[in-house]
Amino acid sequence: MGVKVRKIFLPNHENEEAYPCDTGSTDVIVLSENGSKYLASFFTYDNIVERRLISKRNGEYMDGLYFWDKNMIIVEECSLTAIQKVVLHLIDEGEFQEAFKQL
Numbered sequence: 169m170g171v172k173v174r175k176i177f178l179p180n181h182e183n184e185e186a187y188p189c190d191t192g193s194t195d196v197i198v199l200s201e202n203g204s205k206y207l208a209s210f211f212t213y214d215n216i217v218e219r220r221l222i223s224k225r226n227g228e229y230m231d232g233l234y235f236w237d238k239n240m241i242i243v244e245e246c247s248l249t250a251i252q253k254v255v256l257h258l259i260d261e262g263e264f265q266e267a268f269k270q271l
Contacts, residue, residue, distance in 0.1 A: 170259045172201040176252055192218065194246050198255055198268060206268035208239040210254075212246055239269045 178194045192215030198206040211219075216235060224232035243250055258264040 170262065171198070171204070171206070171264055173198055173255065173259070174201045175199045176248070176255055178248070178251070191215070192246060194251075196241075196251055196255070197271075198264075205271040206264070207271055208241050208268045209237050210241050210243050210246055210251055211237070213242060213244065215246075216242060239267060241267055 176196065176198050179197055192212040193210065195207060195209050200206070219235055220229075220232040222232075223229045223235065229235050241254065243254055255264070258267050
């Protein structure tokens with residue numbers, strides 16, 4: 169029994185014209201047909217590399233030795249189209265509720 173998606177949106181972006189996100193990371197909220205909300209943070213591979221280099225310079229995460237975020241999903245790109253594909257794939261594979269946190 170999978171989640172039936174009503175809407176996928178990126179709360180960090182005020183309108184859909186802001187997609188794709190150019191920051192390399194974004195929170196994603198999925199609203200299901202039954203009204204449940206789910207949250208995950210999406211990061212591009214390039215964004216993770218950049219965060220590591222920044223951490224090496226500023227000492228965070230033990231000088232870039234590691235990085236973590238709650239409900240983190242790493243993607244090729246942070247476009248709305250890519251995010252939608254990933255969300256639907258996770259639902260099809262039965263992994264959605266492991267990757268996303270219910271709010």
